[in-house]
Amino acid sequence: MLVTFPHMGNAYIAMKSVLEDLGVEVLVPPPCTKRTLELGTKYSPELACLPLKLNIGNYIEAIERGAEVIVMAGGCGPCRFGYYAEVQREILQDLGYSFKMVVLERPQGNVRDFVKKIAIITGGKTVFRVLASIKRATRVAVLMDELERLCWQIRPREKSGGTVSRLMREFHSQALNTRGSVGLAALIGEYKDRISRVETKGNKEVLGIGIVGEIYTVIEPFVNVSIAEKLGDLGAEVDKSITVSYWVINHLIKEALHLHNKNELQEASYPYLRSFVGGHGQESVANTVLYKRRGYDGVIHLLPFTCMPEIVARSVLPEVSHRYGIPVMTLVLDEMTGEAGYMTRLEAFVDLIRRKKEMKGLYGERILSGD
Amino acid sequence: MKPRVGIPRALLYYNYFPLWEVFFKELGAEVVLSGLTNKKILDDGVNCCVDDACLPMKVFHGHIIELKDRVDYLFVPRLISVERNEYICPKFCGLPDMVLNSVKDLPTVIDCTINLRNSSSSLRRAVLDVGRLFTGDYRRIYTAYRKAVLCLESFEGLMEKGATPLEAMKGDYSKAGEYHYSIGLIGHPYNIYDNYMSMRIIDKLRDRGVNVITQDMICSNELDRIARDFSKPMFWSFGKSIMAASRYLIDKRHVKGIIYLVAFGCGLDALVGDLVERRIRKKGIPFCLLTIDEHTGEAGIDTRLEAFIDMLEWGGTAKCW
Ligand code: SF4
Ligand code: SF4
Numbered sequence: 118m119l120v121t122f123p124h125m126g127n128a129y130i131a132m133k134s135v136l137e138d139l140g141v142e143v144l145v146p147p148p149c150t151k152r153t154l155e156l157g158t159k160y161s162p163e164l165a166c167l168p169l170k171l172n173i174g175n176y177i178e179a180i181e182r183g184a185e186v187i188v189m190a191g192g193c194g195p196c197r198f199g200y201y202a203e204v205q206r207e208i209l210q211d212l213g214y215s216f217k218m219v220v221l222e223r224p225q226g227n228v229r230d231f232v233k234k235i236a237i238i239t240g241g242k243t244v245f246r247v248l249a250s251i252k253r254a255t256r257v258a259v260l261m262d263e264l265e266r267l268c269w270q271i272r273p274r275e276k277s278g279g280t281v282s283r284l285m286r287e288f289h290s291q292a293l294n295t296r297g298s299v300g301l302a303a304l305i306g307e308y309k310d311r312i313s314r315v316e317t318k319g320n321k322e323v324l325g326i327g328i329v330g331e332i333y334t335v336i337e338p339f340v341n342v343s344i345a346e347k348l349g350d351l352g353a354e355v356d357k358s359i360t361v362s363y364w365v366i367n368h369l370i371k372e373a374l375h376l377h378n379k380n381e382l383q384e385a386s387y388p389y390l391r392s393f394v395g396g397h398g399q400e401s402v403a404n405t406v407l408y409k410r411r412g413y414d415g416v417i418h419l420l421p422f423t424c425m426p427e428i429v430a431r432s433v434l435p436e437v438s439h440r441y442g443i444p445v446m447t448l449v450l451d452e453m454t455g456e457a458g459y460m461t462r463l464e465a466f467v468d469l470i471r472r473k474k475e476m477k478g479l480y481g482e483r484i485l486s487g488d
Numbered sequence: 489m490k491p492r493v494g495i496p497r498a499l500l501y502y503n504y505f506p507l508w509e510v511f512f513k514e515l516g517a518e519v520v521l522s523g524l525t526n527k528k529i530l531d532d533g534v535n536c537c538v539d540d541a542c543l544p545m546k547v548f549h550g551h552i553i554e555l556k557d558r559v560d561y562l563f564v565p566r567l568i569s570v571e572r573n574e575y576i577c578p579k580f581c582g583l584p585d586m587v588l589n590s591v592k593d594l595p596t597v598i599d600c601t602i603n604l605r606n607s608s609s610s611l612r613r614a615v616l617d618v619g620r621l622f623t624g625d626y627r628r629i630y631t632a633y634r635k636a637v638l639c640l641e642s643f644e645g646l647m648e649k650g651a652t653p654l655e656a657m658k659g660d661y662s663k664a665g666e667y668h669y670s671i672g673l674i675g676h677p678y679n680i681y682d683n684y685m686s687m688r689i690i691d692k693l694r695d696r697g698v699n700v701i702t703q704d705m706i707c708s709n710e711l712d713r714i715a716r717d718f719s720k721p722m723f724w725s726f727g728k729s730i731m732a733a734s735r736y737l738i739d740k741r742h743v744k745g746i747i748y749l750v751a752f753g754c755g756l757d758a759l760v761g762d763l764v765e766r767r768i769r770k771k772g773i774p775f776c777l778l779t780i781d782e783h784t785g786e787a788g789i790d791t792r793l794e795a796f797i798d799m800l801e802w803g804g805t806a807k808c809w
Contacts, residue, residue: 169759193721204759
């Protein structure tokens with residue numbers, strides 16, 4: 118049985134790792150392209166959120182290449198993600214595709230159900246083996262995010278532009294042909310090595326930009342038009358508040374074990390957003406504050422058009438930005454996001470915070486605080 | 489002077505107003521409602537609410553603006569969950585925060601949190617917290633609350649007899665009478681019962697001799713029973729009743745057609761609407777999805793309604809898109 122799953126940035130690395138360690142044949146869907154989006158847009162409800170549409174595109178392109186089983190994560194609200202799989206299954210069935218969909222949800226008291234679902238994919242491996250593979254894949258996800266973080270640091274400082282991005286393209290094409298956690302971890306290690314040896318302009322001053330928002334738009338370069346790369350090329354070191362390993366550790370593992378510690382989030386988002394609103398809405402507000410505390414120069418807030426939790430975040434962010442004196446730019450992404458207009462906005466934002474930083478250098482902090 | 493508590497005539501007003509009204513009145517407050525939704529309220533809401541919010545949220549903000557200078561308190565509860573394992577919508581979880589950060593110069597906002605998702609204890613706390621603003625007498629608070637709940641129950645009873653919320657608030661269900669045939673009208677209560685937003689859709693259908701059945705006119709136990717058969721539990725309370733109602737209307741009431749009124753920008757309607765539509769179409773029942781946004785003209789809606797009704801009555805193939 119050929120198993121596939123939807124794309125979300127580098128998440129495919131962790132998925133490959135866990136499934137291949139369990140001896141499953143994996144088909145990674147082709148990377149998101151215009152065609153993926155077109156397929157998704159054509160067959161999904163018009164006002165569904167963008168990730169749902171791209172998932173549909175991924176599934177179709179994977180089924181075309183022979184995938185038989187789709188693995189998808191589930192949820193229990195309040196945002197739409199929890200009902201994605203239901204809608205997606207109906208769409209694909211009505212299109213006449215034959216496939217099996219396995220929805221992995223945080224076991225709500227019913228662990229046996231969860232194990233049964235895993236057994237559909239793996240053909241009955243022991244629970245112990247499944248858990249061990251999940252553990253190794255989590256490790257791979259952490260390593261992968263470290264590699265990305267390294268890229269964000271080196272890119273604005275590299276001597277000859279484009280080196281890091283070229284190496285990363287090379288990495289991804291090799292990752293597709295590398296099997297299992299051991300191979301993937303080694304490959305990541307190798308590229309970490311190579312990228313850390315990329316020549317940099319020693320002590321070049323760079324801007325710091327934090328990226329917050331809805332997880333898919335933050336992580337998937339196709340929808341955010343490679344924002345990390347673009348900002349890096351514009352001389353800014355980015356940091357993303359949400360990454361694949363963060364998601365795996367906080368949502369899958371800690372919540373299943375009831376360990377999730379939300380105190381820091383609540384403290385930082387208070388009093389602007391005082392409640393959990395689903396998705397990562399509260400994180401977006403909290404992380405904007407935390408980026409300011411950590412000395413970043415600006416924050417970019419990404420969300421797909423009509424995203425429910427992030428609209429709540431968006432409505433309080435102007436106040437947060439004002440009170441904390443940190444520039445925040447919101448980018449709403451949809452099918453129409455054109456690269457040209459998008460680039461102009463990024464450049465304008467980088468210019469703005471660069472000028473702001475220079476002024477700060479000249480006149481000290483007070484003049485900017487606006488009080 | 490009695491303290492004045494302002495309640496916006498929007499969002500859950502259509503579900504809970506009788507409860508809120510009695511509760512505050514019993515505590516000795518004066519209840520002040522915002523006016524009926526109109527162009528000014530809509531425009532004010534559109535201007536102050538965040539850009540891509542759904543239409544009902546914008547309307548709610550408009551009502552807040554209309555009301556805020558006439559009252560001592562504004563009642564904007566944070567309704568995270570009103571039923572076990574369910575939510576209303578992410579935007580309801582953050583409603584008071586959205587209002588506080590978008591509208592300037594507000595009076596005291598009563599933003600108690602109701603979250604019955606895991607336990608019912610938050611309700612008790614909310615009732616007490618709100619009550620304490622008006623009296624130190626706990627017995628009085630409880631009595632007020634009990635009276636309010638009774639009122640809500642009789643209100644819901646009238647709706648199950650076929651009254652709209654506005655009729656039920658007046659104790660009148662006379663319009664739920666004799667009609668030629670029935671059609672189902674589903675959607676969020678704050679869309680279908682707000683006459684400005686829905687362009688009086690219920691009256692228009694009734695004027696054509698059509699009996700209108702909304703999800704609120706169906707016994708809620710019946711809906712819960714149907715919802716237990718969903719392939720995955722529906723975690724949005726309104727989504728659940730909308731989906732269950734569409735099944736009930738087809739299987740039990742044999743309606744001639746179903747209209748789903750959707751607000752532009754509603755994340756929930758986008759998915760629930762798709763699931764409902766697929767199922768209804770497979771059953772061969774005529775279906776009409778009407779989307780309302782801030783620019784919807786009444787004429788456009790009327791034309792589509794007419795076309796839909798003509799199709800139902802003449803069995804034609806007129807397309808309602
Ligand atoms: S977080 Fe936003 S984009 Fe993601 S599923 Fe929820 S509503 Fe859709
Ligand atoms: S349920 Fe829909 S219409 Fe209601 S607040 Fe949420 S998104 Fe808006």
